[in-house]
Amino acid sequence: MNDALRIGPVTLEHAGELLTLRRAAFVTEAQTYDDPFIPPLTQTLDELRADLEAEGVITLGAWDGPRLVGSVRVELEGSKATLGRLAVAPDRQGEGIGTQMMLTVAPMLPEETEEIWVFTGRDSKQNLAMYQNQGYEHQFDETVGDLTYAYLRRILGEDVEG
Template sequence: MKLEHDIRLAEPADAGEILTVQRAAYVSEAQLYGNPGFSALTESLDEVRAAVEGGGVLVATMGTRIVGAVRGVRDGQDCEVTRLVVAPDMQRRGIARALIEAVERAHAAQVRRFWLHTGDRSEANLRLYEKAGYSRYRTRPVSPELSLVYLEKLA
């Protein structure tokens, strides 16, 4: 069942709820890799608030609840799509795909390429990104338990 959601630019008052969704969403990744130290899980409220105040954070809402978020971080002609999160109880409803499309629309006029990365064992993430038009271009070993897969898409 697909429920309606809206996507908007995050406001500083959203930082706490964004952090809650982010931590909830990354628990499964931490379990998959046996690593509770992912930066998404250790990021502070002040760091999330600073990202929001920087203007690059979008949130998906259902009513008054934030159910997802994504950041677009521009660097010259490139935009990193990062911290894509959806509340665990709201996953598999098209919210992540809608957030990817929204961040691409928000930055398409200013960049030539979007890129992101995920863990090599994060099969659902890899499927999502590839269905959204991203192609793998690099794999970087981080530890014996983790390699990062980098994907890109031209604007």
């Protein structure tokens, strides 16, 4: 893992950089599913800005110096947190940045959070393996349009092996 990374909240001033990062990171997903219209690739800058300001949503970024190299969106709903849009710059994938971001999320959550959910495309084998290595267990699949998402859950307080 990269100890030089700084992980913290993404603010409105970084909206353009975040949009660029997500679009670059999700091209591979779009190719996997032969669908250039997946939500991370069609979100507008205005929609992203509204999401950054939304109540109950935290977006974390991973910076290497001044460069945003990773991000994850966390939506809080009562005792549940849902992770989405985990993105790592294509030239930095495979360095453990995604894993480091996942490890940073749980300690930052409100005390009443009991479980963390995450979803990814059912055919995204690398993503599924990373989540399962972090203690997330597959719960169900859901088809939306032409995409089928796998939903995984981790109960906080349970030990993660690995």
